[in-house]
Amino acid sequence: MSAVLEVLDVTVRFGGVTALDRLTLRHDGGGIIGLIGANGAGKTTLINVLSGTVRPRSGRALLDGRDLTTLRPHRIARAGLARTFQNLQLFGSLSVLDNVLTVKGATADVARRLLAEVGLAEDLTKRPGELPYGRQRRLELARALALEPRLVLLDEPLAGLAGSESDELLELFRRVRDRGITVLLVEHDVPSVLRISDRVLVLEQGALLADGTPDEVAADPVVHEAFL
Numbered sequence: 514m515s516a517v518l519e520v521l522d523v524t525v526r527f528g529g530v531t532a533l534d535r536l537t538l539r540h541d542g543g544g545i546i547g548l549i550g551a552n553g554a555g556k557t558t559l560i561n562v563l564s565g566t567v568r569p570r571s572g573r574a575l576l577d578g579r580d581l582t583t584l585r586p587h588r589i590a591r592a593g594l595a596r597t598f599q600n601l602q603l604f605g606s607l608s609v610l611d612n613v614l615t616v617k618g619a620t621a622d623v624a625r626r627l628l629a630e631v632g633l634a635e636d637l638t639k640r641p642g643e644l645p646y647g648r649q650r651r652l653e654l655a656r657a658l659a660l661e662p663r664l665v666l667l668d669e670p671l672a673g674l675a676g677s678e679s680d681e682l683l684e685l686f687r688r689v690r691d692r693g694i695t696v697l698l699v700e701h702d703v704p705s706v707l708r709i710s711d712r713v714l715v716l717e718q719g720a721l722l723a724d725g726t727p728d729e730v731a732a733d734p735v736v737h738e739a740f741l
């Protein structure tokens with residue numbers, strides 16, 4: 514069964530700024546959910562609420578019925594939610610293999626298999642800094658998968674990548690989805706999001722502006738007016 518994600522009436526404020534404004538959404542169909550919106554729309558804040566680094570002022574976020582807003586980030590990870598970051602968070606002094614082995618519960622066999630799946634089988638003993646940026650992104654994905662998540666949150670994974678690197682990464686995201694893991698993809702590269710997603714959410718000023726298939730969202734005049 515695919516992961517069930519529920520965001521119920523979530524509000525986040527930073528001083529006078531309302532980053533999320535009574536946001537409510539539900540997803541239980543698996544697949545790739547694309548989350549787009551202008552700068553400052555609240556995309557990263559939503560990821561931070563789900564992964565436990567920002568506490569909402571009100572509302573709840575549930576994964577498979579468990580309230581994430583009461584759990585610390587490491588408990589959320591164990592509850593089945595993994596994430597990647599806008600700025601890579603890798604251990605520069607450790608090898609590629611050891612970077613995956615730092616994930617609690619990951620065995621060497623699992624780490625090798627995941628690294629082979631993301632195309633890094635030849636790079637096990639290298640340091641992350643020796644890899645091109647696109648391969649560092651793959652390593653980050655392997656670390657996320659080592660948590661055996663039901664939901665993966667990807668925060669701007671294509672930023673700074675050349676076209677061919679981003680196409681390869683998108684293909685990897687499809688494979689993650691095909692393993693039954695739900696993917697929430699926050700990304701400024703809107704054409705890529707529309708191409709790969711099964712459902713697209715558009716945020717504006719912390720609230721949902723649109724929600725539908727890529728075709729529906731791309732054809733929505735309100736979305737065009739405000740964002741596209």
Ligand SMILES: Nc1ncnc2c1ncn2[C@@H]1O[C@H](COP(=O)(O)OP(=O)(O)OP(=O)(O)O)[C@@H](O)[C@H]1O
Pocket residue numbers: 527528530531532550551552553554555556557558559
């Ligand atoms: N830690 C913080 N302190 C103060 N304001 C914040 C903080 N984090 C986010 N904000 C504000 O909340 C709003 C939403 O920010 P958020 O980063 O979630 O948007 P975003 O859609 O991810 O934007 P971007 O596409 O630029 O990454 C913005 O107005 C931002 O300035």
